[in-house]
Amino acid sequence: MLEKNLIGFSQKEEYLPKDFDEFNSVNRLRQLFLNLSNNILDSYCHFSKYEQRKLSNYQLESAFSYKIKNLLPTSFIKVQNKNNRHFKFCINSTKIINNYLNPNKKTSLFISNKQLLPIAKLISICFTNNNLQLLIDKHLLFHEFVLKKIKKLHIDKTVIDLGDSICIKSKDFVGLKIYTSWKDIEVKKPNIKDELKGAIKSIKKGEYFQIYLAYPKNNEFTKQIPVYVDELKNEEYQIKAIPYSLRSIIKNN
Structure with missing residues (x-):
């Protein structure tokens, strides 16, 4: 049984807070989660206001799949020469990204450097047992929201x-x-x-x-x-x- 304080998604299953205030639809509750998650994931994943509106029309799993795809480069980085000094290989991000892109095969499709650590972090936090899942304690989400507002005020x-x-x-x-x-x-x-x-x-x-x-x-x-x-x-x-x-x-x- 899922801990009642956790909200987010596990594959196609969504765990959203019950309707309250003006958050009286699934779309608005998804928008709420995407916005609040920014305060937790901001160093490597930030949903813009436009993305929050647009992606709230889809399940949260699709929203985070979109974000991962959007953060990946349009063409994969390949090492032509192992002695290439300009490319600093990052084994951790390479393993994480390859496991996400090609979970059932051992061969690497993708070779990464440290510039892609943010996308590797996002994948590592919401890609478990070859499935997308992100569940965050709602009290933490609210605390970070209030903290941000207070700092601004x-x-x-x-x-x-x-x-x-x-x-x-x-x-x-x-x-x-x-x-x-x-x-x-x-x-x-x-x-x-x-x-x-x-x-x-x-x-x-x-x-x-x-x-x-x-x-x-x-x-x-x-x-x-x-x-x-x-x-x-x-x-x-x-x-x-x-x-x-x-x-x-x-x-x-």
């Missing part, structure tokens, strides 16, 4: 990625800590216990006094929710559950 401050959270600091600003989690928040009964534990711990240690718990915005969860904790009644603090919109992914495309 607070260019005058220091933004630090703490793994389970993000902090914003500056000389004139005491600091703000943000815990991120991809959950479908119900306003009347929000499931925020895990993130709240970390927030309480930080406040008790005196590290931060202003903490946000960031979750994807949905049709019900549209406004900030102040959170009050009995064991912190003697502390000066502020905790809020914050709806973080992903709609810009659609609007910017």
Whole structure:
């Protein structure tokens, strides 16, 4: 059984988050995944806004097959002379690319140098047992999305990625800590216990006094929710559950 927090695809099978906010179709959910995957794979695979729109009409397996094909050179690199000093052979990328192009044969169709390491990395991460598959933890995807937005919004401050959270600091600003989690928040009964534990711990240690718990915005969860904790009644603090919109992914495309 697939871990419920993983989204992506395994061959023709797609594992997409359930409909929420304005992501109310398979195409839009595919577009969401392609956009969010950029934040994880960006050093060797980036889907442009045009590609996100175009490829959302096809299954994710086809989208990544297209991307791999598009990144490969139009003509294969061949070594005419083994003593050619201008060509620096890369055995790792050569093996990976050949296994993808010709998985059932031992002969090499393709000889690569280090310039093709990005495409080799993409193949290695989403080509398993001769099948295309890419499954990513949705909490990581949301965390990276929020981190990117915060860095863009607070260019005058220091933004630090703490793994389970993000902090914003500056000389004139005491600091703000943000815990991120991809959950479908119900306003009347929000499931925020895990993130709240970390927030309480930080406040008790005196590290931060202003903490946000960031979750994807949905049709019900549209406004900030102040959170009050009995064991912190003697502390000066502020905790809020914050709806973080992903709609810009659609609007910017």
